[in-house]
Amino acid sequence: MHQRVLVIETATAACSVALIEGDSIVAAAHEVVGRGHAERLIPMIADLPDAGRAARILVDCGPGSFTGVRVGLAAARGLAIGWRAEVAGYSSLALVAAAAFAEPGSPDALAVVLEGGHGEVFMQRFHASPFRALSELASRRPDAALAALGGLPAIGSGVGRLAALDSGLAVTEALPDAAAAVHLSGTFASLPPRPLYGRAPDAKPAA
Numbered sequence: 001m002h003q004r005v006l007v008i009e010t011a012t013a014a015c016s017v018a019l020i021e022g023d024s025i026v027a028a029a030h031e032v033v034g035r036g037h038a039e040r041l042i043p044m045i046a047d048l049p050d051a052g053r054a055a056r057i058l059v060d061c062g063p064g065s066f067t068g069v070r071v072g073l074a075a076a077r078g079l080a081i082g083w084r085a086e087v088a089g090y091s092s093l094a095l096v097a098a099a100a101f102a103e104p105g106s107p108d109a110l111a112v113v114l115e116g117g118h119g120e121v122f123m124q125r126f127h128a129s130p131f132r133a134l135s136e137l138a139s140r141r142p143d144a145a146l147a148a149l150g151g152l153p154a155i156g157s158g159v160g161r162l163a164a165l166d167s168g169l170a171v172t173e174a175l176p177d178a179a180a181a182v183h184l185s186g187t188f189a190s191l192p193p194r195p196l197y198g199r200a201p202d203a204k205p206a207a
Contacts, residue, residue: 006045006054006079009178010037010072011064011092012114012157016178017044019052028179037071045075053083058181061089061191063122063137063198064114073193089191090184092176093137093156097126098188099180100155100172109134111149113158121145121158122198131188139198 002022009016009030015037016030029044045052059076062069073089080087093112100106106128114122116139123145125134140148142161146169154162159171181189 003056004054005056005058005181006048006052006085007178007181008041008045008057008059008072008076009092009095009176009181010041010068010075011060011062012068012175013065014175014177015040015044015068016176017041017048017052018178018181019048019054020179020182023182025179025182028177030177030179032175035065035067037068041071041075045079052079055083055085057083057085057087058184058189059087059089059193060092060095060176060178061194062092062196063116063139064092064176066117066195066197069195069197073195076193087193088189089193089196090181090189091124091137091191091196093122093124094126094133094184094188095176095180096156096174097124098131098183099177100174101126101128101131102180102183107153109152111152111154113145113154113156113162115156115158115161116198119161121156121161123148123158125150125152131183137196137198 018028019026153170
């Protein structure tokens, strides 16, 4: 029997949850909420079968919204204590890539580009089979991200910034969806449950 896993996704403008067992999605919910993750997340979990209770919790560690990532991690840690469940993390970029590769006719490789802070985008390139990262996570200016694409199609919430610089670019708008975690495995579904910011903090401690 496969272990039941609760997946929590709050790193971007979307808020989503899913219960998965092996390769099956038991139940899922996905909403674009903007900044309302804290208000929506727990009710969404409560609406799942058995109020979302699972032996393992998988949560998006980022990169993405600072507040959204913290909301998801706090909920995952709290539920893990109450349920005595295992908790692990995954990357929002890997989740978007895995979802894209699961679609019929998907490319062999692509770049995930998500909205970042200060006018930058979070970017990472992935290969479909075997699923692996082709580059490190980086926060880049749109022009630098465009130069780093290497001719690959781009998908994510930040692709509009690149398309504004190159109207002929192959781009697809997308947000992470918890249900796509059914396609994650190995190290991509076992990150430490702590924030993955993707860029240096804005504030620096005094010398």
